[in-house]
Amino acid sequence: MVTIFGSDVNIELIAVILGLVQVLFQILQSNVMWFFAIVSAIFYAILYADTKLYALLAMDIYNIAISVYGLFQYVKVKREVKKEGHDEKIQIRKLTRRVLWFSLSSTLVLTVVVAMVNSGLGDPYPIPDAALGVAAMLGMFYLSRQYIENWYVWLISDVLSVAFYIYIGFHWTAVLYSVYVLSSIVGLNKWKKEGIRI
Numbered sequence: 001m002v003t004i005f006g007s008d009v010n011i012e013l014i015a016v017i018l019g020l021v022q023v024l025f026q027i028l029q030s031n032v033m034w035f036f037a038i039v040s041a042i043f044y045a046i047l048y049a050d051t052k053l054y055a056l057l058a059m060d061i062y063n064i065a066i067s068v069y070g071l072f073q074y075v076k077v078k079r080e081v082k083k084e085g086h087d088e089k090i091q092i093r094k095l096t097r098r099v100l101w102f103s104l105s106s107t108l109v110l111t112v113v114v115a116m117v118n119s120g121l122g123d124p125y126p127i128p129d130a131a132l133g134v135a136a137m138l139g140m141f142y143l144s145r146q147y148i149e150n151w152y153v154w155l156i157s158d159v160l161s162v163a164f165y166i167y168i169g170f171h172w173t174a175v176l177y178s179v180y181v182l183s184s185i186v187g188l189n190k191w192k193k194e195g196i197r198i
Helices: 011-027 032-051 054-083 097-121 126-144 150-168 171-194
Strands: 002-004 007-009 090-092 195-197
Touching (some): 011 032, 011 171, 054 097, 054 126, 126 150, 150 171, 171 195
Parallel strands (some): 090 195
Antiparallel strands (some): 002 007
């Protein structure tokens, strides 16, 4: 609970509801998902700041920025594909080896650096906070670029997040991430069946 204008507000529950709506639109690949991603990230940023989970706080600040970028990317690609007569299809890209190796090595290095910074700032869970925060940033980047591999990143990250959130007592968020696990499977299958490579 956080007090806003003199009233206790369950920020976690609001963020969870917004996150559930966002993932529905993500699976449908609707641009509306970016609005819900931004608003949910704002509520989670408040929650993480209050609980000193600094990497997850940074992740949500990043998510706000990458969501704006993602919205513009989706609109741009949809315009291009619509010109070719494929407006009803999901437009997907496949990672190149170069992007894959660069992103994996960057993720590892960034996780170590963020864990060290978290520890110095008094984060109660510096390593899992860093690992989950950085993995989510990678998933959002992949999603914004429409890489189908975003679903694999989300699946791994979400399974680990469920355990972490149960451990720290964020039970509503653990429920949300359980839904994210299922939605990652549904989203991956939907993209594989209905997507067109661009």
